[in-house]
Amino acid sequence: MSYWLLKSEPDVYSFDKLTKEGKGVWDGVRNYQARNNLRAMKEGDLGFFYHSNEGLEIVGILEITKEAFPDPTFEGDRWSAIEVVTYKPLNKRISLEEIKKTKGLENMVLVKNSRLSVQPVTKAEWNIIIEMSGTDI
């Protein structure tokens, strides 16, 4: 079981939208590092849904329901997509600002490499954020 963090601009695709639609295809990733992370995901893995540009906070949890397949928005198999569903929203959203201030989270990829749109989260980081957010898994 691995943990992830996926970023989206809420203008383009928000956690609310995913929740309304039930499930979503995470496509359009055009970065190799991010793609490799998509390909490493297993069905049943959980990920944080982070709003970039606006909000700058983790808003909820999603679950990977289908492992990597060729990105339908691209001809060929160079890029990959996955399928996700809303797992549950966080009771309390966790902002980037808080993350930067929290011991144990200062080395998160989100902080160290803010441009990577699909990134791994360690179990320790995951647990801290879940705890802070007061969310029951």
Add this chain to the structure above:
DNA sequence: GCCAACGTTGGC
């Protein structure tokens, strides 16, 4: 809206 950080492209 600016700009730093990073990735990609293409000429040599």
Add this chain to the structure above:
DNA sequence: GCCAACGTTGGC
């Protein structure tokens, strides 16, 4: 295969 030029992302 190097690296300058350019494009994109995302925090501020």
